[in-house]
Amino acid sequence: MTITTRRAALAVLVAAAPLFTPLAAQAQQDVGLILNWTPGADHAPLFYAKAQGWYDAAGIDLDIQSGKGSGLAAQNVGVGAVEMGIAELGTAFLARSKGAELTAVMALYANSPFTLYWKKSSGINGPEDFPGHTLGNPSGDAARVMWPAFAKAVGIAEDAVSFVNVAPAAKMPTLAAGRVDIISDFYNGHDQKVKEFGEDLGHLRWSEVGLNPYGNSFIVNNDFLAENGELVAAFVEVTQRAYRACVDNAAPCVDALLDNASGLNREAMEDQWSRVMELMATDDTVETGLGWFGADRIQATYDLVDTYFELETEFDPATAFTNDYMSQDIKMTRP
Incomplete structure (x- = not known):
């Protein structure tokens, strides 16, 4: 069965999943998917599709595994310890340069989530006011490592700010207490800052200055991909449909997430999902297909990582991603 034929059959199966699940289960294949971190709003569609039986209907017994960072996810997928994963693409490229056998098959965050936050009451109105201030984040934070690229983009010196080591969970409290002037964080947690700081909050997304x-992107082990192309196509299309379904109606997706992950707050997850949708929407994902990669932006991502992260072995980024397994019938919408 070709990938195209499989997709046509899959669309029927997903639409009638409760009817076909028992039959599909007889030929199911175990597939592990390691997350980039612990479950959050950006993973809700995966739990929704699993709860609806969509992966079962496609012949996939999906095991969603909690993660501890993109680096670990990329390493595990790269050595074949798990078949699939979610990892920040630059981190996946770093792992690839070190020998990890992986390929990106679908974008989740089609826009960069990197954002800088500050309090307007500190006298900062934008990056032109950053010089002489402190910026808090972990020592290995990607925003710190790529700071030279940001500084160049906004026209300030690389040494314009003084970095302060701050644990991820301490970023907001440290900013609130005035122990640092600026913090870096992912945009999907934007609403937490709005609620904490209100009108005093200043922020800038890196995408606004051309970076x-x-x-985060879905990655697959190369050996698994070579041997299971049709299964990967089925996984990607179900996942595309799940994310689009959650764009149309988030409530049941948040329900599925909360049913499978403890300690999460519904309101916070709903807020995060609204920001995730913004991160998912680009011209490529809206006009061509949800999760679609643009070759030029893949090259730009590679060039940025190569410049500031020192790839151990250079490679052609065109060999590290593919759009071949995505359906162009499923498109993102502008939130």
């Missing part, structure tokens, strides 16, 4: 590398 827009791909963020």
Whole structure:
């Protein structure tokens, strides 16, 4: 069965999943998917599709595994310890340069999530006011590593700010207490800052100054991909449909997430999902297909990583991604 034929059959199966699940289960294949981090709003569509039986209907017994960072996800997928994963694409490229056998098959964060936050009451109105201030984030934070690219983009010196080591969970409290002047964070947590700081909140997304590398993306082990192309196509299309379904109606998707992950707040997850939708929407994902990669932006992501992260072995980024497994019938909308 070709990928095209499989997609046509899959559309019927997904539409009638409760009817076909018992039959599909007889030929199901176990597939592990390691997340980039612990479950959050950006993973809700995966739990929704699993709860609806869509992966079962496609012949996939999906095991969604909690993660501990994009680096670990890329390493595990790259060595074949798990078949699929979610990782920030620059981190996946770094792993690839070190020998990880992986390929990106679908973008989740088609826009960069990197954002800088500050309090307007500190006298900062924008990056032109950053010089002489402190910026808090972990020592290995990607925003710190790529700071030279940001500084160049906004026209300030690389040493314009002083970095302060701040744990991820301490970023907001440290900013609130005035122990640092600026913090870096992902945009999907934007609403937490709005609620904490209100009108005093200042922020700038890196994409607004022309720095827009791909963020979290779905990656697949190369050997698994070579041997299971039709299964990967089925996974990607179900996943595309799930994310689009959650764009249309988030409530049941948040329900599925909360049913499978403890300690999460519904309102916070709903807020995060609204920001995730913004990160998913680009010309490529709206006009061509949800999750679609643009070759020029792939190259730009590679060039940025190569410049500031020192790839161990250079490679052609065209060999590290593919759009071949995505359906162009499923498109993102502008939120």
